[in-house]
Amino acid sequence: MSPVLTQRKIASAAVTLIQSRGYRALTMSALAEQLGVSASALYNHVGSKRDIMILIQDRVNQDIDCSAFESEPWDVALDQWARSYRGVYIRNIPLIPVMAVLPVANSPHTLRMYEKVATGLTRAGWPEPWVVNTIVAVESLVFGSAYDAVAPENIFDPGELSDIAPVFSAAVAHRDLLLDSVPGDDAADAPEVPRAPSPADVAFDVGLRSLLAGFRLALDALHDRAAAD
Amino acid sequence: MSPVLTQRKIASAAVTLIQSRGYRALTMSALAEQLGVSASALYNHVGSKRDIMILIQDRVNQDIDCSAFESEPWDVALDQWARSYRGVYIRNIPLIPVMAVLPVANSPHTLRMYEKVATGLTRAGWPEPWVVNTIVAVESLVFGSAYDAVAPENIFDPGELSDIAPVFSAAVAHRDLLLDSVPGDDAADAPEVPRAPSPADVAFDVGLRSLLAGFRLALDALHDRAAAD
DNA sequence: ACCTGAACACCGTTCAAGT
DNA sequence: ACCTGAACACCGTTCAAGT
Numbered sequence: 319m320s321p322v323l324t325q326r327k328i329a330s331a332a333v334t335l336i337q338s339r340g341y342r343a344l345t346m347s348a349l350a351e352q353l354g355v356s357a358s359a360l361y362n363h364v365g366s367k368r369d370i371m372i373l374i375q376d377r378v379n380q381d382i383d384c385s386a387f388e389s390e391p392w393d394v395a396l397d398q399w400a401r402s403y404r405g406v407y408i409r410n411i412p413l414i415p416v417m418a419v420l421p422v423a424n425s426p427h428t429l430r431m432y433e434k435v436a437t438g439l440t441r442a443g444w445p446e447p448w449v450v451n452t453i454v455a456v457e458s459l460v461f462g463s464a465y466d467a468v469a470p471e472n473i474f475d476p477g478e479l480s481d482i483a484p485v486f487s488a489a490v491a492h493r494d495l496l497l498d499s500v501p502g503d504d505a506a507d508a509p510e511v512p513r514a515p516s517p518a519d520v521a522f523d524v525g526l527r528s529l530l531a532g533f534r535l536a537l538d539a540l541h542d543r544a545a546a547d
Numbered sequence: 548m549s550p551v552l553t554q555r556k557i558a559s560a561a562v563t564l565i566q567s568r569g570y571r572a573l574t575m576s577a578l579a580e581q582l583g584v585s586a587s588a589l590y591n592h593v594g595s596k597r598d599i600m601i602l603i604q605d606r607v608n609q610d611i612d613c614s615a616f617e618s619e620p621w622d623v624a625l626d627q628w629a630r631s632y633r634g635v636y637i638r639n640i641p642l643i644p645v646m647a648v649l650p651v652a653n654s655p656h657t658l659r660m661y662e663k664v665a666t667g668l669t670r671a672g673w674p675e676p677w678v679v680n681t682i683v684a685v686e687s688l689v690f691g692s693a694y695d696a697v698a699p700e701n702i703f704d705p706g707e708l709s710d711i712a713p714v715f716s717a718a719v720a721h722r723d724l725l726l727d728s729v730p731g732d733d734a735a736d737a738p739e740v741p742r743a744p745s746p747a748d749v750a751f752d753v754g755l756r757s758l759l760a761g762f763r764l765a766l767d768a769l770h771d772r773a774a775a776d
Numbered sequence: 777a778c779c780t781g782a783a784c785a786c787c788g789t790t791c792a793a794g795t
Numbered sequence: 796a797c798c799t800g801a802a803c804a805c806c807g808t809t810c811a812a813g814t
């Protein structure tokens with residue numbers, strides 16, 4: 319018979335709890351209750367709540383879509399990866415501080431994701447020393463944009479202080495004029511129902527497009543320099 | 548005579564406390580003790596601990612250097628702003644989740660910062676609807692990169708799992724070959740002592756340069772299109 | 777109007793005691 | 796080896812009582 323508690327079961331219960339009641343409800347007590355066990359029993363299988371967050375993170379990262387690296391050009395693949403990545407972390411905001419500073423050493427699924435991305439970039443001709451930095455830059459934009467996406471819609475409304483910032487206030491008021499051909503933030507697992515793009519989606523789109531355009535220039539420059547030798 | 552407690556004094560005491568003992572030590576009790584007052588007294592002037600974080604954030608944002616927007620081309624100014632911004636938030640990581648989702652309405656200094664940036668971009672010919680999205684994209688990269696900067700150095704070390712990810716592991720091992728002409732993460736207030744650039748600094752540099760290169764292309768394209776009319 | 781002191785409703789974590 | 800129940804050491808916040 320299988321043991322009452324395992325890291326696997328704890329992680330599953332945690333994900334279930336989060337999906338039904340959100341991260342705020344993820345306490346050691348609630349998690350133990352969900353598993354029909356006392357809170358202290360959890361500490362026979364994990365060292366801390368942070369360990370549980372790490373288990374969740376490795377599980378959640380499996381939902382990030384890396385498939386494009388097998389078939390598409392590197393920039394298209396990076397674009398799709400980044401959008402899927404952002405979608406996942408918009409739904410898992412409290413994981414961002416964990417994922418962003420977490421050594422990858424004990425997260426097999428996360429490592430598999432990086433392997434796919436690194437392979438795609440390498441095959442496309444990116445020099446080895448650039449690969450990780452390119453990945454990190456995209457991830458940084460993704461994490462920051464995920465935060466922005468969960469901010470209140472009126473985050474830049476200057477309110478009563480618009481006198482202080484007239485130029486900025488006008489720019490905020492006209493921000494929405496850019497909602498033309500921007501893809502919505504449809505998640506990897508719900509492509510049937512693409513929501514209308516929010517201002518945050520537009521900002522991410524602008525940033526990601528520009529970043530990728532810059533990457534293309536950088537890669538071309540690297541190849542030109544290499545060809546000159 | 549001035550009152551015993553004000554929002555201003557609370558914010559000052561909080562900043563002092565953080566500088567001497569770090570964010571972990573910022574509790575309502577410790578803050579009250581620093582002010583020679585009981586913890587419950589604080590609630591006569593702020594609604595919650597989050598309110599105090601907001602006060603801190605508006606104060607900390609004054610340290611971000613926006614001066615380049617008055618004299619330099621927009622892309623150079625954006626570059627300097629982003630680097631200073633990142634330096635400040637590397638030292639104030641717990642403010643990131645606050646700042647990223649916080650309505651700007653009651654943060655006068657933050658609003659002044661945005662006004663300088665928006666003015667600089669507008670004067671340089673950026674169309675009004677693009678201004679906020681450009682700012683948000685840079686900020687997103689900055690926040691994500693700040694997290695990356697406080698991660699352990701060996702964050703991408705695959706450890707025992709390097710079999711799973713050979714290509715990625717090789718890329719991680721050769722990541723440091725890019726530390727040539729990258730500026731260190733010297734903060735705005737300590738330019739005398741530029742530390743050697745870390746891998747995180749390099750990744751941010753790569754990302755920011757690429758993002759700005761992409762922005763230049765986008766702006767040129769916008770102007771070309773406008774000129775064709 | 778504003779401060780005190782006690783209390784409340786939580787947290788994550790530890791540990792002796794059981795089986 | 797693993798679980799229970801009680802306890803510990805904190806949190807942020809509330810509120811009657813004082814002045």
